[in-house]
Amino acid sequence: MSLTAYKETAPTNSYQFTSGAGYELPEYAFVAPPELHSEKLVRHPVVIVGGGITGLTLACSLARLGVKAVLIDEDNTVGVKGASSRGICYTQKSLEIFERLGIFERIAAKGVQWSVGRTFAGEDEVYSFDLRQQGNFHLSSQPPFINIQQFYIEGFLVERIQELGVVELRWQNRLTGFEQNAECATLTVETPAGTYSIEAEHVIDATGSHSPLRKWLSVPFDSRRGDDRWCIADVRFTTRPPVERHTWIEAPFNENRAVWQHLMADDVWRIDYQMAPNADPEYVSREDVVRERLQRQFGADVQVEIVWVGPYAYRSECVHGMRHGRVFLMAESPMR
Ligand SMILES: Cc1cc2nc3c(=O)[nH]c(=O)nc-3n(C[C@H](O)[C@H](O)[C@H](O)COP(=O)(O)OP(=O)(O)OC[C@H]3O[C@@H](n4cnc5c(N)ncnc54)[C@H](O)[C@@H]3O)c2cc1C
Structure with missing residues (x-):
């Protein structure tokens, strides 16, 4: 039984009115996927769509657990081109997770640790804190906060996933079509070398705030601008x-x-x-x-x-349900 069947091209994420020399981002090579030259449809246990911070974090967690997965991203770099530092403050809890994933040392070496915050109203300091003075922060071996541009974390996750070697990362692979039934989901993927199809038992939608899957699945949501x-x-x-x-x-x-x-x-x-x-x-x-x-x-x-x-x-947008058939919405795709 077919639950949904949509064919449409997704809009590419883009940001307007930005300026400055910007940051140098790593570039990852396009490698032609085996499905491009084969008639046989390959079924994967998990396909993650989107290699932003959430898709890559999940990919790294699965790799650590030895769960095979394929991650596709339409770009050839981390983050979203033209979208700056984006997320910058990583809390102790996030740093503990990054420690488990094996990238905390890289984050600590690159980022800036801080614990003192001051709030001003006009010229007056109206509030201040030093998180290191609060007892519970010493229960962890990670510092209260590290500031670092989001794309660095994404780059470290890519390195780690490549080291672990369980999850396949496919750059310049853009999801352009999707259907699902009781058996599996079928994804249409566009690449510089042509279009191919791939089957998945589970699809993780980590395509961010412009999620094409959310649109194709007509997922109801509440929105407030x-x-x-x-x-x-x-x-x-x-x-x-x-x-x-x-x-x-x-x-x-x-x-x-x-x-x-x-x-x-x-x-x-x-x-x-x-x-x-x-x-x-x-x-x-x-x-x-x-x-x-x-x-x-x-x-x-x-x-x-x-x-x-x-x-x-x-x-702010929030969907009414995170699971739609075989598709699981993640991070900014279900809410922002
Ligand atoms: C200007 C700006 C400032 C921000 N500042 C902060 C901040 O200070 N603190 C904070 O916590 N957050 C901040 N954010 C928000 C934060 O960046 C997002 O919450 C976060 O990036 C969401 O992660 P994500 O993985 O869900 O999506 P994204 O980071 O958007 O990643 C989505 C990925 O999916 C890929 N993709 C999209 N469509 C397709 C497709 N059809 N096929 C294949 N791949 C696709 C994209 O290439 C991208 O790599 C900021 C965002 C912006 C834009």
Whole structure:
């Protein structure tokens, strides 16, 4: 019995109005999958669609457990091109999981440990904490937080999966069609060398917020669009601010709106500026406008290298169910 049968091309994730030299991301070679040259349909126990942080974390966990799986990703690199540092603060609990997966040492060597946070309203410090002073943080061998750009974690996961050798990673393999029945799911995959089909007992949808599977399966969800607008600036300074998390609930240098400030790997600071609800995302991300904002915060003489700038807004969506036949929705595909 056929549960669903859809054929449609998925939209590629993309981010508008970004600028800056950006980051250098690793590139992974396309290798023609065996199915391209075979008439026989191969059935895999697990196919993971999407090699972002969640798809790769699952792939690494399965590899550790010796569960065979195939992961396909439409890109040839980690993360989403043009989408900056993205997730940056990794908590003790996440670091414990990364320790189990075998990548904690790499994260600790590259990232920045911090435990002190300060919150300001105007010029006044209204709250501060040092997580190392709180007893429960000593129950773990991982630090309270490590800041690191999301793509580094994804790159370490790729390395680890390759070391473990149980899960096959297929780059530039894009899911473009899907159907499922009581027996299995059949996925249509487009590659630079042609299109092929693959069967799966379980499909993990880790394609992120633009999930094509969620659309094809007509998964019901609740949605709410916030009017909160932000602009991220990833910058390098000649003079370093303290290695602490600073937050302003009212920042005089940002028209009394909020600001978050964190140090990440490679001496890059991530500063998130809250914008007016009706702010034009293209205007607020312009390099001259960003430089002016940085000068208001750090002084007219501040010397900065802009690594990346981009606007973002929140939309919350939550699906009514995580499992749809053979498809399991994961991370940002079911909610964001
Ligand atoms: C500008 C910005 C700033 C952010 N800041 C933070 C932050 O400070 N803290 C935080 O916690 N989070 C932050 N996030 C959110 C965080 O990045 C996401 O929650 C996280 O990336 C979701 O992971 P994911 O694996 O579900 O999806 P994604 O990271 O989106 O990965 C999806 C993957 O699926 C692949 N894919 C998509 N469609 C297909 C297809 N048809 N076939 C094959 N592959 C496909 C893509 O190539 C991609 O690799 C930010 C995001 C953005 C954009």
